[in-house]
Amino acid sequence: MAFLFSLLVIALMVGALIDIITRVDSQVRFLPKMAWIIIVILLPLIGSLLWFAIGREYAEAGIRMPRMTRREQHPSPSAVPAAPVDTRTTEQQIADLDREIEEWRLREEIAKRKQDPSADSGATGPETQG
Numbered sequence: 335m336a337f338l339f340s341l342l343v344i345a346l347m348v349g350a351l352i353d354i355i356t357r358v359d360s361q362v363r364f365l366p367k368m369a370w371i372i373i374v375i376l377l378p379l380i381g382s383l384l385w386f387a388i389g390r391e392y393a394e395a396g397i398r399m400p401r402m403t404r405r406e407q408h409p410s411p412s413a414v415p416a417a418p419v420d421t422r423t424t425e426q427q428i429a430d431l432d433r434e435i436e437e438w439r440l441r442e443e444i445a446k447r448k449q450d451p452s453a454d455s456g457a458t459g460p461e462t463q464g
Contacts, residue, residue: 350382361391
């Protein structure tokens with residue numbers, strides 16, 4: 335019986351170590367990954383149980399119950415939703431605006447050419463004569 339319990343503890347420890355090592359740092363809670371590894375190695379049963387209970391981040395459909403933040407618990411009636419944050423740099427915003435201006439200019443030019451088909455010749459217009 336003690337042999338079976340020992341195998342179970344070792345399997346749990348190996349599973350916890352593999353889970354800790356393969357986790358992304360943002361999915362590890364309360365302590366750094368290295369601290370969790372040391373805890374699981376020094377205290378195999380307790381460390382592994384603690385890791386699976388509180389140390390790892392579970393998916394939304396996982397074991398953890400979703401926690402409500404204060405804002406969700408007591409929404410104020412005058413709360414205004416925050417405007418979306420633009421993460422582009424100023425240079426990227428300016429370049430996007432330049433492209434948009436050029437697109438509108440081309441659309442206006444196309445609309446003018448559709449209305450006046452004689453303007454397609456370009457060089458024969460009154461502005462180039464004389």
